[in-house]
Amino acid sequence: MTDTKLKIVVWNEGVHEARNEPATIGEMYPEGIHGAIAAGLRGFYPDSEITTATLADPEHGLSEEVLAQTDVLLWWGHIAHEEVSDEVVERVQRHVLGGMGLVVLHSGHFAKIFTRLLGTTCSLKWRNEGERELVWTVKPSHPIAAGIESPIVIPQQEMYGELFDIPEPDDLIFISSFSGGEVFRSGVTFSRGKGRIFYFSPGDQEYPVYHQAQIQKVIANGVGWVAQPGVFREAPEVSNPARGWFEAR
Amino acid sequence: MTDTKLKIVVWNEGVHEARNEPATIGEMYPEGIHGAIAAGLRGFYPDSEITTATLADPEHGLSEEVLAQTDVLLWWGHIAHEEVSDEVVERVQRHVLGGMGLVVLHSGHFAKIFTRLLGTTCSLKWRNEGERELVWTVKPSHPIAAGIESPIVIPQQEMYGELFDIPEPDDLIFISSFSGGEVFRSGVTFSRGKGRIFYFSPGDQEYPVYHQAQIQKVIANGVGWVAQPGVFREAPEVSNPARGWFEAR
Amino acid sequence: MTDTKLKIVVWNEGVHEARNEPATIGEMYPEGIHGAIAAGLRGFYPDSEITTATLADPEHGLSEEVLAQTDVLLWWGHIAHEEVSDEVVERVQRHVLGGMGLVVLHSGHFAKIFTRLLGTTCSLKWRNEGERELVWTVKPSHPIAAGIESPIVIPQQEMYGELFDIPEPDDLIFISSFSGGEVFRSGVTFSRGKGRIFYFSPGDQEYPVYHQAQIQKVIANGVGWVAQPGVFREAPEVSNPARGWFEAR
Amino acid sequence: MTDTKLKIVVWNEGVHEARNEPATIGEMYPEGIHGAIAAGLRGFYPDSEITTATLADPEHGLSEEVLAQTDVLLWWGHIAHEEVSDEVVERVQRHVLGGMGLVVLHSGHFAKIFTRLLGTTCSLKWRNEGERELVWTVKPSHPIAAGIESPIVIPQQEMYGELFDIPEPDDLIFISSFSGGEVFRSGVTFSRGKGRIFYFSPGDQEYPVYHQAQIQKVIANGVGWVAQPGVFREAPEVSNPARGWFEAR
Numbered sequence: 001m002t003d004t005k006l007k008i009v010v011w012n013e014g015v016h017e018a019r020n021e022p023a024t025i026g027e028m029y030p031e032g033i034h035g036a037i038a039a040g041l042r043g044f045y046p047d048s049e050i051t052t053a054t055l056a057d058p059e060h061g062l063s064e065e066v067l068a069q070t071d072v073l074l075w076w077g078h079i080a081h082e083e084v085s086d087e088v089v090e091r092v093q094r095h096v097l098g099g100m101g102l103v104v105l106h107s108g109h110f111a112k113i114f115t116r117l118l119g120t121t122c123s124l125k126w127r128n129e130g131e132r133e134l135v136w137t138v139k140p141s142h143p144i145a146a147g148i149e150s151p152i153v154i155p156q157q158e159m160y161g162e163l164f165d166i167p168e169p170d171d172l173i174f175i176s177s178f179s180g181g182e183v184f185r186s187g188v189t190f191s192r193g194k195g196r197i198f199y200f201s202p203g204d205q206e207y208p209v210y211h212q213a214q215i216q217k218v219i220a221n222g223v224g225w226v227a228q229p230g231v232f233r234e235a236p237e238v239s240n241p242a243r244g245w246f247e248a249r
Numbered sequence: 250m251t252d253t254k255l256k257i258v259v260w261n262e263g264v265h266e267a268r269n270e271p272a273t274i275g276e277m278y279p280e281g282i283h284g285a286i287a288a289g290l291r292g293f294y295p296d297s298e299i300t301t302a303t304l305a306d307p308e309h310g311l312s313e314e315v316l317a318q319t320d321v322l323l324w325w326g327h328i329a330h331e332e333v334s335d336e337v338v339e340r341v342q343r344h345v346l347g348g349m350g351l352v353v354l355h356s357g358h359f360a361k362i363f364t365r366l367l368g369t370t371c372s373l374k375w376r377n378e379g380e381r382e383l384v385w386t387v388k389p390s391h392p393i394a395a396g397i398e399s400p401i402v403i404p405q406q407e408m409y410g411e412l413f414d415i416p417e418p419d420d421l422i423f424i425s426s427f428s429g430g431e432v433f434r435s436g437v438t439f440s441r442g443k444g445r446i447f448y449f450s451p452g453d454q455e456y457p458v459y460h461q462a463q464i465q466k467v468i469a470n471g472v473g474w475v476a477q478p479g480v481f482r483e484a485p486e487v488s489n490p491a492r493g494w495f496e497a498r
Numbered sequence: 499m500t501d502t503k504l505k506i507v508v509w510n511e512g513v514h515e516a517r518n519e520p521a522t523i524g525e526m527y528p529e530g531i532h533g534a535i536a537a538g539l540r541g542f543y544p545d546s547e548i549t550t551a552t553l554a555d556p557e558h559g560l561s562e563e564v565l566a567q568t569d570v571l572l573w574w575g576h577i578a579h580e581e582v583s584d585e586v587v588e589r590v591q592r593h594v595l596g597g598m599g600l601v602v603l604h605s606g607h608f609a610k611i612f613t614r615l616l617g618t619t620c621s622l623k624w625r626n627e628g629e630r631e632l633v634w635t636v637k638p639s640h641p642i643a644a645g646i647e648s649p650i651v652i653p654q655q656e657m658y659g660e661l662f663d664i665p666e667p668d669d670l671i672f673i674s675s676f677s678g679g680e681v682f683r684s685g686v687t688f689s690r691g692k693g694r695i696f697y698f699s700p701g702d703q704e705y706p707v708y709h710q711a712q713i714q715k716v717i718a719n720g721v722g723w724v725a726q727p728g729v730f731r732e733a734p735e736v737s738n739p740a741r742g743w744f745e746a747r
Numbered sequence: 748m749t750d751t752k753l754k755i756v757v758w759n760e761g762v763h764e765a766r767n768e769p770a771t772i773g774e775m776y777p778e779g780i781h782g783a784i785a786a787g788l789r790g791f792y793p794d795s796e797i798t799t800a801t802l803a804d805p806e807h808g809l810s811e812e813v814l815a816q817t818d819v820l821l822w823w824g825h826i827a828h829e830e831v832s833d834e835v836v837e838r839v840q841r842h843v844l845g846g847m848g849l850v851v852l853h854s855g856h857f858a859k860i861f862t863r864l865l866g867t868t869c870s871l872k873w874r875n876e877g878e879r880e881l882v883w884t885v886k887p888s889h890p891i892a893a894g895i896e897s898p899i900v901i902p903q904q905e906m907y908g909e910l911f912d913i914p915e916p917d918d919l920i921f922i923s924s925f926s927g928g929e930v931f932r933s934g935v936t937f938s939r940g941k942g943r944i945f946y947f948s949p950g951d952q953e954y955p956v957y958h959q960a961q962i963q964k965v966i967a968n969g970v971g972w973v974a975q976p977g978v979f980r981e982a983p984e985v986s987n988p989a990r991g992w993f994e995a996r
Contacts, residue, residue, distance in 0.1 A: 093368075097369060097370060097414070099639070116368060117368040118368055119342075119365060119366040119367055119368045119441055120346060120441050120442050120485075121346060121442065121484055121485055121486070121487075123484075123485050123486050123487040123488075124487060125487075125488050125489070125490055126487070126488075126489055127489060127490065127491070127492065129492060131492075132928075134744070134928045134929075134930075136908075136909045136910075136929070136930050137909070137910065138909050138910065138911070138932065139689065139915070140691075140692045140734075140910060141597070141689040141691070141692050141693060141694050141726070142689075146726070146728070146729075147728075149747070150909070150910065151744055151928075153744060153745070153747075161490075161883075162883045162884070162885050162897070162922065163485050163883075163884065163885060163887060163897065164885070165346070165442055165484075165485035167416060167439065167440065167441060168419050168440060168886070168918075168919075170417050170669075171668075171915075172915075172919065175909065175922060175930045175932075176930070177924040177928050177929070177930045179492075179928075180492040180493065181493075181495075181879075181881045181898075181924050181926075182881075182883070182924070183881075183883050183922045183923075183924045183930050185885065185922075190416065191416065191417060191637065191639040191640075192368055192369050192416060193369050193370060193414055193638075193639070194638045194639050195639060196639050228639070228644070230644070230645075231644075235370055235372075235414075236369075236370055236372050236412050236414035236638075237370070237372050238370075238372040238373060238374075238375070239372075239374050239375075240374070240375055240376060241374055241376060241410075242376070243376060243378060243380075243428075243429040244429065244430075246430075246632070246649055246651060247651065249647070249651075348888070381679075383679045383680075383681075383993070385659075385660045385661075385680070385681050386660070386661065387660050387661065387662070387683065388666070388938065389661060389940075389941045389983075390846070390938040390940070390941050390942060390943050390975070391938075395975070395977070395978075396977075398996070399660070399661065400679075400993055402993060402994070402996075410634075411634045411635070411636050411648070411673065412634075412635065412636065412638060412648065413636070417637070417669075417670075419918075420666075420917075421666075421670065424660065424673060424681045424683075425681070426675040426679050426680070426681045428679075430630075430632045430649075430675050430677075431632075431634070431675070432632075432634050432673045432674075432675045432681050434636065434673075440886065440888040440889075442887075442888070443887045443888050444888060445888050477888070477893070479893070479894075480893075485887075495881070495898055495900060496900070498896070498900075591866075595867060595868060595912070614866060615866040616866055617840075617863060617864040617865055617866045617939055618844060618939050618940050618983075619844060619940060619982055619983055619984070619985075621982075621983050621984050621985040621986075622985060623985075623986050623987070623988055624985070624986075624987055625987060625988065625989070625990060627990060629990075659988075661983050663844070663940055663982075663983035665914060665937065665938065665939060666917050666938060668915050678990040678991065679991075679993075688914065689914065689915060690866055690867050690914060691867050691868060691912055733868055733870075733912075734867075734868055734870050734910050734912035735868070735870050736868075736870040736871060736872075736873070737870075737872050737873075738872070738873055738874060739872055739874060739908075740874070741874060741876060741878075741926075741927040742927065742928075744928075
């Protein structure tokens with residue numbers, strides 16, 4: 001628990017919830033997946049402003065005004081990636097390059113904002129049979145690993161397996177294994193422009209993963225790590241300075 | 250000089266040449282910038298098939314048939330990035346993710362294919378005053394640095410300076426300094442999907458940089474390093490394998 | 499300025515000061531180089547316990563008791579690296595692997611603790627002619643770069659040039675250029691075991707670099723970044739767990 | 748199969764073989780572990796000179812004369828790391844920094860040469876219960892992954908698990924999982940000085956892993972990748988060049 005004051009927006013497409021698919025989702029996540037993630041964060045950031053936004057909101061709830069004041073955006077999407085407007089995606093990209101933190105969760109690996117920032121397909125293997133996932137820490141010195149037990153045991157989870165088609169991450173923090181034998185780089189960071197990105201794969205619409213205390217702690221650590229509350233929000237720009245321009249300062 | 254047999258395509262927008270801007274370009278690069286780069290490569294890959302293509306060619310000379318047979322694509326562009334069709338850019342990206350090598354040169358940092366693969370603005374500082382550039386090797390163990398003297402001295406060159414807004418490269422091989430004091434990560438590699446990318450900043454339409462033997466050698470080394478002639482050309486794809494699928498092989 | 503409470507030890511061999519070599523050192527750094535560094539840090543960490551230690555102290559001031567309570571150790575050495583006892587070096591290494599932060603400054607690149615943690619020669623080019631150094635930020639998203647202007651202008655400084663024989667750093671934050679044209683990776687991070695290491699090259703016994711506000715800020719940022727005050731101080735150890743050991747927790 | 752001509756030395760402590768421990772080793776590896784590794788390499792490098800050396804040889808078979816002519820050294824050790832003389836270890840380190848390739852196998856993670864080059868404890872979890880190991884490719888663009896199926900299935904193998912206390916590798920190529928659920932970064936590269944290092948964990952004195960064709964291919968790929976046959980064998984050295992020294996060349 002910290003006294004850091006952040007503005008955090010938890011974004012969820014919200015389509016599984018609206019369609020009540022799977023039928024268990026209402027009971028598992030009565031406030032939606034975004035609601036559960038936000039609730040988890042409130043325990044770690046009691047003084048922060050934590051809101052949610054969904055695909056159905058005007059501009060998906062991600063207007064210029066909202067993003068300009070957001071320190072960290074969390075992203076959950078699955079079956080409606082294509083419905084996210086390109087204009088909003090470009091806006092989010094610009095803010096990330098300008099220093100807004102981004103945490104992408106689980107099936108968000110195929111979100112437009114993620115593939116656009118990474119430049120790869122972000123494809124992977126998957127299998128939904130409720131396998132046990134073990135999340136092992138491989139970079140214990142990273143702030144996101146602080147206080148995390150290794151492995152985190154997730155009793156049932158969708159399998160995500162390599163090859164995960166992402167660029168070489170800046171930091172590889174967690175590697176998962178699944179009952180079926182597959183492995184996955186489940187916690188990775190990237191920097192793009194002035195911004196920081198954390199991808200974390202655990203979490204799904206069918207399993208109560210976001211209620212696990214250790215998963216909540218990883219996400220909270222990730223939020224803390226990507227946040228740069230004081231950063232001047234402007235993506236790097238081309239410039240044509242005169243020779244010796246720095247001497248005049 | 251090697252006996253490696255590669256299919257190499259040197260792409261140049263070819264607009265400076267068509268407009269005869271600057272007026273010196275015809276004398277400096279009578280076969281165009283692409284022609285000079287191709288000529289340099291022929292000395293290192295005498296058994297390879299080295300062709301050129303430009304913006305004005307049908308499909309910019311980069312049809313599916315051409316790319317499918319290309320081991321390495323070199324890219325030079327400057328004032329016509331926006332005229333490159335999105336369809337061709339997506340095709341090139343798909344081939345890079347599938348294993349085609351890509352070498353991006355100088356002002357190609359703003360090419361659509363480069364920013365799309367990297368996800369950042371790729372912006373930088375620049376100043377065209379004919380400053381001396383020194384290209385220092387910082388990763389001597391890398392194949393691209395083999396046989397390269399450190400520093401390479403380029404008597405006159407456009408200045409490119411940090412911040413160069415790129416993701417953290419896989420390998421940082423060269424760092425340049427300029428007379429005015431700026432520095433630049435001038436030789437960097439990235440992997441995306443199954444493909445390898447090398448960016449090298451020296452080279453310009455106003456200076457005879459591509460005639461320097463050591464610059465030609467770096468580019469030849471880069472071509473050799475990004476090439477994967479036997480690779481199965483297919484970008485990574487999502488799949489949903491049955492549990493234990495690998496036991497059946 | 500933060501209210502973080504850290505235990506910080508600034509170590510300096512203290513030999514230049516003891517010998518009064520160069521003759522200007524007493525006037526430039528009346529409390530020694532370590533005193534100047536510590537004074538700079540006090541402005542950023544007013545609530546922290548900041549002490550100094552030197553080669554002449556018993557156990558070089560780095561007993562097991564001292565290290566066990568130290569969150570961050572800063573290291574400055576130059577002409578007496580060989581006089582540092584191997585026992586102390588091994589002790590420091592063990593604490594770094596266990597999570598103690600380490601900041602190595604300038605000529606500390608040849609310190610036993612640095613070459614031992616990195617495994618390379620850590621050799622470089624040098625020239626002491628009072629050249630201007632420009633320190634350029636190349637990873638603006640890193641906490642150590644927060645609030646740092648790019649470039650920092652150091653009017654006079656010893657030149658350190660590539661090839662700097664270090665392993666590929668985790669983060670490359672700063673690159674310097676010098677009047678003579680050389681470049682240097684002047685701000686780099688490494689992780690070793692559970693510990694974090696920051697190397698920063700500016701600073702010398704002949705130039706008043708440690709009095710520059712921006713240099714002090716970089717060092718303070720570095721201290722903040724390597725510090726892990728709550729970490730369980732134990733280097734990773736080999737273990738032979740029973741199958742399924744994690745289920746019993 | 749290539750026509751590359753390399754000088755390759757396969758080093759094995761040879762103590763398991765001498766003691767006939769385990770009792771199966773003579774049947775499994777009649778020419779010793781080194782003999783099996785060398786035999787595997789001969790299929791890929793028919794024109795190369797492939798020799799073996801052991802702890803019992805004078806200077807462990809690694810005299811200055813031998814190393815000076817060696818392009819690639821492979822290292823297997825397990826129960827006699829402490830018996831390797833420090834003088835030989837320093838000699839090998841100097842040659843690696845000068846450009847000799849090094850491939851470290853399995854229990855060589857605790858070899859003096861490995862911990863000295865990496866600076867960490869190189870500790871890990873282990874359990875010897877003949878678990879199935881799956882070796883997954885996570886960097887398909889790397890030359891060491893060329894032609895390797897993912898996963899390689901090793902029916903029975905000693906478990907090696909995270910945390911593997913190594914520095915962040917330059918390239919992470921393979922990640923393994925084991926029946927018990929542990930994961931391990933089983934194929935990683937490092938560069939140190941001018942040299943390249945590849946660590947690959949599969950292989951043991953109790954299991955016939957070095958007879959598997961795909962394991963042999965990975966090792967052969969690793970040998971090809973670390974080799975720099977033409978490199979000038981000298982570790983980076985400190986120097987004090989005059990200003991503008993590069994202009995005189």
